[in-house]
Amino acid sequence: MNVQASSDGESQVDYTHSPWLxxxxxxxxxxxxINKQFGAFTAVNDVSLDIYKGELFALLGGSGCxxxxxxxxxxxxxxPTSGSIIIDGVDMNGIPxxxxxxxxxxxxxxxxxxxxxxxxxxxxxxxxxxxxAERTQRTNEILEMVELEEFAKRKPHQLSxxxxxxxxxxxxxxxxxKVLLLDEPLAALDKRLREQTQFELMNIQxxxxxxxxxVTHDQEEAMTxxxxxxxxxxxxxxxxxTPAQIYENPRSRxxxxxxxxxxxxxxxxxxxxxxxxxxxxxxxxxPIVVEYDGELAVGANVTxxxxxxxxxxxxxxxxxxxxxxxxxxxxxxxxxxxxxxxxSTYHIVTDSGVLIEVTSPNQSRYRDGNHPIxxxxxxxxxxxxxxxxxxxx
Amino acid sequence: xxxxxxxxxxxxxxFGYAFLYVPIFLLILYSFNYSPLLPVWGGFSxxxxxxxxxxxxxxxxxxxxxxxxxxxxxxxxxxxxxAGLALARVGQFRGKTVFTGMxxxxxxxxxxxxxxxxxxxxxxxxxxTGWPQQRxxxxxxxxxxxFAMAYVAVIIQSRLAGTNRALEEAAMDLGAKPLRxxxxxxxxxxxxxxxxxxxxxxxxxxxxxxxxxxVSGPGSTTLPMMIYSRIRLGLKPDINALATIxxxxxxxxxxxxxxxxxxxxxxxxxxxxx
Amino acid sequence: MAxxxxxxxxxxxxxxxxxxxxxxxxIVGIPFFWLLLFFLVPFFIxxxxxxxxxxxxxxxxxxxxxxxxxxxxxxxxxxxxxLYLIEDDLYTKTFLNSLKIASIxxxxxxxxxxxxxxxxxxxxxxxxxxxxLLIILPFWTSFLLRVYAWMGILxxxxxxxxxxxxxxxxxKPIKLLYKPIAVYIGIVYTYLPFMILPLYANxxxLDSSLREAAMDLGANPVSxxxxxTLPMTLPGIIAGSLxxxxxxxxxxxxxxxxxxxxxxxxxxxLSSEFNANHDWPVASAIAVVLLIVLVVPMMLYHxxxxxxxxx
Numbered sequence: 008m009n010v011q012a013s014s015d016g017e018s019q020v021d022y023t024h025s026p027w028l029x030x031x032x033x034x035x036x037x038x039x040x041i042n043k044q045f046g047a048f049t050a051v052n053d054v055s056l057d058i059y060k061g062e063l064f065a066l067l068g069g070s071g072c073x074x075x076x077x078x079x080x081x082x083x084x085x086x087p088t089s090g091s092i093i094i095d096g097v098d099m100n101g102i103p104x105x106x107x108x109x110x111x112x113x114x115x116x117x118x119x120x121x122x123x124x125x126x127x128x129x130x131x132x133x134x135x136x137x138x139x140a141e142r143t144q145r146t147n148e149i150l151e152m153v154e155l156e157e158f159a160k161r162k163p164h165q166l167s168x169x170x171x172x173x174x175x176x177x178x179x180x181x182x183x184x185k186v187l188l189l190d191e192p193l194a195a196l197d198k199r200l201r202e203q204t205q206f207e208l209m210n211i212q213x214x215x216x217x218x219x220x221x222v223t224h225d226q227e228e229a230m231t232x233x234x235x236x237x238x239x240x241x242x243x244x245x246x247x248x249t250p251a252q253i254y255e256n257p258r259s260r261x262x263x264x265x266x267x268x269x270x271x272x273x274x275x276x277x278x279x280x281x282x283x284x285x286x287x288x289x290x291x292x293x294p295i296v297v298e299y300d301g302e303l304a305v306g307a308n309v310t311x312x313x314x315x316x317x318x319x320x321x322x323x324x325x326x327x328x329x330x331x332x333x334x335x336x337x338x339x340x341x342x343x344x345x346x347x348x349x350x351s352t353y354h355i356v357t358d359s360g361v362l363i364e365v366t367s368p369n370q371s372r373y374r375d376g377n378h379p380i381x382x383x384x385x386x387x388x389x390x391x392x393x394x395x396x397x398x399x400x
Numbered sequence: 401x402x403x404x405x406x407x408x409x410x411x412x413x414x415f416g417y418a419f420l421y422v423p424i425f426l427l428i429l430y431s432f433n434y435s436p437l438l439p440v441w442g443g444f445s446x447x448x449x450x451x452x453x454x455x456x457x458x459x460x461x462x463x464x465x466x467x468x469x470x471x472x473x474x475x476x477x478x479x480x481x482x483a484g485l486a487l488a489r490v491g492q493f494r495g496k497t498v499f500t501g502m503x504x505x506x507x508x509x510x511x512x513x514x515x516x517x518x519x520x521x522x523x524x525x526x527x528x529t530g531w532p533q534q535r536x537x538x539x540x541x542x543x544x545x546x547f548a549m550a551y552v553a554v555i556i557q558s559r560l561a562g563t564n565r566a567l568e569e570a571a572m573d574l575g576a577k578p579l580r581x582x583x584x585x586x587x588x589x590x591x592x593x594x595x596x597x598x599x600x601x602x603x604x605x606x607x608x609x610x611x612x613x614x615v616s617g618p619g620s621t622t623l624p625m626m627i628y629s630r631i632r633l634g635l636k637p638d639i640n641a642l643a644t645i646x647x648x649x650x651x652x653x654x655x656x657x658x659x660x661x662x663x664x665x666x667x668x669x670x671x672x673x674x
Numbered sequence: 675m676a677x678x679x680x681x682x683x684x685x686x687x688x689x690x691x692x693x694x695x696x697x698x699x700x701i702v703g704i705p706f707f708w709l710l711l712f713f714l715v716p717f718f719i720x721x722x723x724x725x726x727x728x729x730x731x732x733x734x735x736x737x738x739x740x741x742x743x744x745x746x747x748x749x750x751x752x753x754x755x756x757l758y759l760i761e762d763d764l765y766t767k768t769f770l771n772s773l774k775i776a777s778i779x780x781x782x783x784x785x786x787x788x789x790x791x792x793x794x795x796x797x798x799x800x801x802x803x804x805x806x807l808l809i810i811l812p813f814w815t816s817f818l819l820r821v822y823a824w825m826g827i828l829x830x831x832x833x834x835x836x837x838x839x840x841x842x843x844x845x846k847p848i849k850l851l852y853k854p855i856a857v858y859i860g861i862v863y864t865y866l867p868f869m870i871l872p873l874y875a876n877x878x879x880l881d882s883s884l885r886e887a888a889m890d891l892g893a894n895p896v897s898x899x900x901x902x903t904l905p906m907t908l909p910g911i912i913a914g915s916l917x918x919x920x921x922x923x924x925x926x927x928x929x930x931x932x933x934x935x936x937x938x939x940x941x942x943x944l945s946s947e948f949n950a951n952h953d954w955p956v957a958s959a960i961a962v963v964l965l966i967v968l969v970v971p972m973m974l975y976h977x978x979x980x981x982x983x984x985x
Contacts, residue, residue, distance in 0.1 A: 084569055104572045111573045117566035121588045130584075134575035164668075182574065409796065412789035417808060419786070420866065423823035424815075426833055430826060483705035490698055495706065502709040504979070508917070508972050510924020512941045513961045516948060517716035520958070524719050546712040549705065578697045607816050610926055610945075624818050631822050631931065635829065643819040650814045658807045662800065 025249075026059035027235065033096075035060040035218055036081070036186060041090035043076055043242075050076040052242035053090070063212050063219040065233035067226060069265075073242040074222045078188050081220065082111045095185050105134070110184040114191040116175035118163035124174050125150070125159040131182040149177045152211070169200050176208075180215065189221045193228055205231050226266050230254070238262055259400035263312040270318075270363050271398075272311040276303050283392060286311055291359040295335045298392040303399075313395040315366040320353060323385040334389040339363065341384045353380065355388060363388060424647060431640035448641040457626060458642065465606055465623040468537060472544035473601035477594055479545065480552020480601070485586070487553065488560035506550035515614030518543045522615060535617035543615045544605040551604065552597035559593035603650075724958035727752050755959035765960070768938040769967070775854075775939065776922035779861040783869040783918045784911065786862070791873035791910075792903075795880075809870050821860055821931050828856050828932070852934030860928035865921065869914040876910025876982075909978055916975040920968055940964055 022029035034057030043051040051073040058064045066074040079085040081092060083104035092099045099107060110131070118127050129146045137145070150156050153173040163171060172195070179187055192208065193201045209232060212219050223229050229236050230250040238245045238253065245265075246258040257263035260271055274286035277294055284303060285294040295311060303309065323338065342362075343354035346369075353365045365388055373379065380386060431449070435442025452458055483503055486493075493499075506514065522539050526532060532539060571585045572578075587594075609624035616625065630636050693700065759765040794805045812820060827833045828850040835847040850856055884906065888898045926941035933939070940960065948957035 082569075082573055084572075103577075104569070105575045105577055109573075111570070113566045113570055115564055115566050117564060117570035119567060119571070119585060130571070130576075131574035134580065178570075178574070409789055409793040412786070413793040413805075416786055416790040416866075417805075419863070420808070420812060423820065423827055423863070426827060427819070427823040479705045479708055482701050483709075486702040486705060490702055493698075493702055498714075499702070499706055499709070501976075502713050503705075504976050505972065506713065508920045508968075508975055510921060510926075510941060510964065510968070512924055512926050512944050513720075513965060516944065516957060516961050517720045518712065520719045520723055520954070521712070521716035542712060546709070549708070553705070579693055582697070603814050607818070609818055624816065627816075627818055627822075628927075631818075631825065635822075635826055639819075639822065640826075643816070643822065646819065647815050651811060654807060654811050654814055658803065662803055 025234075026061065027057070032059055034058060035062075035095055036220070037091075037093040038077075038081075039091045039093070041077070041080065041092065042088045043073070043080065043085060044088045049242050051080070051087075054242070054244050055090075056237060056244065056247065058218065058220065060218055061216050062234045063209065063221065063232055065221045065223055065229040065236045066239060067223055067229040067236050068239035069224060072239040074239045075190060077239075078111075078190055078220065078222045081186070082109055082188055083107050108185040109188055110179040110182055110186075111188040111190065112175050112179040112192055114194060116163075116171050116195070118171060118174055118178070120163055123160050123162055124155060124166070127163065127174060128178045128181055131178065135182060145181060149181050153177045168196055169204065172196060172204065176211070180211070180217070183215075184217065186218045186220060189219060191223055192221060194223075194225070201228070208232065230266075238265065240265075256396060257312065257398065260310050260312070260398055263310075263396075263398060267314060268364065269312045269314050272313075272361065274309055274311045274397075276305050276307045276309060279303070279305060284397065286397065288359070288361065291361070293337070293359065295395070296333075296392045297395045297397055299397045301397070301399075303397065307399075310398040311395055312398055313390055315352070315364045316350075317394040318363065318365045318388050318390045320355070320365045320367050320380060320386050320388050322380055323387055334391050335395075336387060336389045337363070338385070338387055341380060341382055341386055344378070344380070344382060346378065351378070351380075353386075355386060357388075427640055428644045428647070431637065431644040433637060433640075436637060448637040449645075452638045452641045452645075455638070457621075458623075461621050461623045461626040464537060464620060468541050468544060468612075468622065469602045469605035472541045472548055472605045473598050475541075476545045476548035476601040477552050477598045480549035480597055481556050481590065481594055483549060483553035484556025484560060487557045489586075503550050503553050506547040507554065509547075511608070511610040512614075514543070514547060515611040518546070518611065519614040535615055536620035539615045539617070540612045540620065540622065543611050544601075544608060547611065548601035548604050551600050552594075555593050555597045555600070556590060559590055563589055720958045720961050723955055724755055724962045725752050726955045726958075727754070752955075755955045756963075758956060759959055759963060764938075765943070768940050768943050769963070771938045772923050772925075772940040773967070775857060775861065775937075776919050776925075779858060779865065779922050780869075780915050780919045782858070782862045783866050784915060787866055787869035787873055787914065788907075788911070791870045791877055794870075794874055795877040806874065809867050809874070812867050817864060818927060820864060821927055824856065824860055824863065824932060825851060828859070851932065852936050854933070854937050856932035857929050857937045857939070860932040861922050861925060864928065865918040868917040868921075872913035872917060873907065873910040876907050876913070880906055909982060913975065913978050913982070916971050916978070920971050920975065923968060924964060 020029075022032065026032045036056075036058040038054060038056040038058075040053050040055055041051055042049070042053045054077070066077060068074045076085060080087050081094075081099075083099065083102065087100075094108060097108075119130070122130070125146055128149060129142050132142045132145060147156070147159075150159055153176060155170060155173055155177070158166060158170060158174075163174065166174065172192070176192075179189075189208075193204055196204060205228065208219075221229070221232060223232075233250060235247065235249055236253055237247045240261060246253055246262050248256075253262060253266055257266065257269070263269040263271060272288055272295075274288050274295070276284055277287050278285035282298050282300055284297050284299050286297060286309060287294045297311060319334075337357045337359075339355040339357040341353050342356050345352045348369070350366050350368050353367070355363050355365055357363060367380075371379075432444050432446065433441055434445035434447065483499075487500065487503065518539075519535075522532060522535055567589065568581050568585050571581045576584055607624060608622075609628055612622045613625055613628075616622065621629075627639055627642065631639055790809075794802055794809070797805055825832075829835075830847040830849065830851070832851070834850060835844075838844045839847070880903070884902055885898055888902045889895070893901060924941040925939060926945055929937050929939040929942045930945075933942075935942075941964075944957050944960045944964070947953050947960060
């Protein structure tokens with residue numbers, strides 16, 4: 008969001024990259040109180056969501072959280088038990104999949120095995136009744152875009168995994184749908200190809216300006232791709248927000264531990280000083296100071312969450328020098344460590360007996376193979392009041 | 401596994417295959433026996449083959465059986481495919497339990513019961529409506545469709561259970577209406593299964609003796625009925641000749657089909673390894 | 675098909691429209707109606723006839739629905755046929771004998787078929803495929819002719835007697851054909867593939883690492899077989915056994931051709947009541963009782979199949 012000073016002195020906000028903040032924008036996809044029951048099982052539990060035009064929206068969650076069911080309701084393969092879905096102002100209720108302005112890229116790609124690449128991609132246009140000449144032309148255009156011109160005559164089983172993925176994408180895009188639904192679009196690719204394809208996907212989305220809704224179980228994928236993420240659990244939205252919001256301001260213990268990892272400590276509020284709260288674990292004297300902009304009463308039970316990379320670790324012997332003023336400081340001993348190359352992970356047990364996970368980038372090169380911080384070293388860990396969050400849920 | 405077990409397994413397999421195939425080889429061998437007294441070897445001859453091929457009775461029965469088998473296999477494949485689709489693709493519908501039962505029952509039903517019940521049905525129908533006036537090719541065909549479609553349905557159902565439902569959803573997502581999905585995606589996907597179903601239905605019809613005997617009428621003798629009426633009274637060398645022709649042609653057919661399938665499998669395995 | 679869509683007239687559009695709207699009903703309705711008419715209704719007719727009275731006429735039974743007394747049909751239920759089946763011990767004996775023959779043949783098929791299926795699964799590559807084809811082949815060849823093959827082998831001057839005479843083990847032919855042993859051999863022979871195929875299908879899916887794990891944990895081959903392989907192949911054993919037992923109980927051709935009327939089996943008795951004695955009601959009653967006897971194994975088979983399918 009860019010705030011620009013306009014000539015008449017009023018500040019004007021450019022919402023191009025964050026339409027969900029624009030109070031005057033109308034949502035492109037409106038999911039209103041959607042509920043889906045399979046017998047006695049509630050797959051999606053009364054959820055509502057607005058997605059704006061041009062967004063790349065990710066539905067993130069573990070298996071069985073209801074994300075795929077929600078996607079399938081958008082596509083029309085499942086009928087909501089109650090609630091409504093509105094796409095570009097049209098209520099989708101009762102509209103069959105073959106008449107919806109959405110297309111889907113399937114997790115298994117679902118390429119028709121008996122048709123060539125060209126026929127697979129042209130299939131949607133053929134069903135739409137587009138004349139043959141135009142069909143061929145548009146198919147060739149999109150084949151060029153996904154760089155598969157020379158594979159047009161091949162059958163799907165003669166393609167590699169990455170090529171199949173691009174055919175599936177081309178086939179879903181050719182009808183220029185209002186919304187493209189992607190079910191685990193990268194899950195079948197290996198890690199290297201996945202990273203490369205993520206960026207290709209983002210480029211295509213930007214170029215065509217189509218609204219994407221992606222279902223994924225991979226939080227890194229969601230964070231790389233998405234403008235906003237809805238984290239789902241047990242049929243409910245746990246939190247909706249930009250990747251940074253979700254990572255830095257998790258709403259609950261579930262989010263804090265599901266997205267990335269976090270040290271979660273059960274604490275009680277002992278003192279308040281403006282936005283600075285002192286909290287301490289039961290039986291532990293030393294309070295921890297956290298900056299928090301909500302209202303909490305003294306004595307309230309909260310969870311302190313602090314991410315491993317936001318904690319600084321130093322050997323006790325060299326400590327005290329570089330620790331910033333006002334930081335929380337704890338002494339402990341390294342019980343476990345893992346050298347991962349670009350960073351190392353430490354499991355440190357503090358003097359009060361709490362296990363804290365810390366990751367630290369390996370900035371200098373340890374040529375003799377000896378790690379500066381090793382098993383059983385006495386260390387001091389520290390983090391700023393702004394680095395931790397307090398969770399009430 | 402230790403050596404002893406392997407020897408045991410090998411001897412079991414030798415015994416088993418010998419048990420299955422020695423009678424067939426003997427059957428073929430005796431078709432070339434000159435002597436009309438069947439088990440007594442009287443020198444090599446092909447005279448039973450010429451006698452067989454000269455018999456108009458055999459030709460009539462073969463032709464009738466082929467006609468019935470062709471029609472009933474074709475209709476049974478259509479109905480069986482629909483039934484398989486109903487079982488695997490249509491969710492819940494009223495009477496699904498009855499339907500499932502009616503599909504699976506003919507597979508294990510003793511043929512005497514099926515034959516008896518269909519005959520009584522045709523007679524009752526005739527009493528009530530005056531139709532069918534004569535039992536024969538038509539009634540046999542109906543009976544064969546009824547039990548063969550169950551086999552086709554089971555083949556189709558298992559094929560559908562193994563296929564990716566997403567293909568049909570993808571077609572629908574791209575704008576294909578249900579009938580289009582059926583003709584563009586489902587039927588091509590099921591083609592090998594339907595082919596197998598048709599062949600099975602064809603063979604079942606060609607082999608059936610009991611049901612056909614119950615529901616046929618005067619003048620319509622199928623090949624198994626003709627064979628049965630001859631061998632009831634003892635061994636007939638011309639039947640050995642007929643058996644040889646039938647078994648050898650089926651064996652060639654099965655092995656060609658098997659070879660083609662094996663080659664396809666190997667090709668697919670090769671592609672998957674690429 | 676854009677071009678052809680534009681070319682079609684309204685009548686065509688109307689028909690395809692109707693098909694589109696009713697596709698599901700057509701898919702279910704056509705086979706349902708056919709089976710209802712030609713499978714279920716015939717059974718009710720058999721059931722009805724089994725309660726009818728036998729008369730000498732054509733057709734030889736009384737109608738259950740008697741319309742003669744005014745507008746209301748009177749149902750004349752007659753349990754005489756069933757009482758007759760109980761009173762005449764020929765029928766009870768035949769039923770018991772059929773069940774005995776079917777059970778013994780099932781066990782023999784299992785004893786021959788199990789090691790064969792195991793052997794096929796343990797074979798690798800193309801040979802496994804050929805072995806399997808050799809089991810499937812009899813399915814496609816005439817059942818009748820395969821039974822006929824045994825008539826030549828078991829006859830007084832047949833192959834078996836020839837060999838035994840040649841070896842000097844006997845000095846005059848022994849009677850095999852038209853004896854119970856011929857029926858046992860014939861049934862085992864015809865139904866052996868029905869035992870092997872379900873067993874093979876089941877064993878093929880069996881994870882060989884389970885057997886290796888058992889051996890790794892100290893089980894010897896024999897105890898591995900009894901504690902791991904046998905329990906894991908139980909569904910195959912049940913399916914195969916039922917596929918042999920059910921049709922063998924109602925078998926007609928084998929007792930007729932190889933037993934020659936000396937071996938009592940219910941399928942043959944039903945057929946002779948119907949064709950020779952023209953006692954249709956008694957034949958129907960036999961069919962109903964046979965069905966009742968077989969309904970439990972049939973449902974068991976259905977359950978095993980459903981369980982396998984859902985796996």
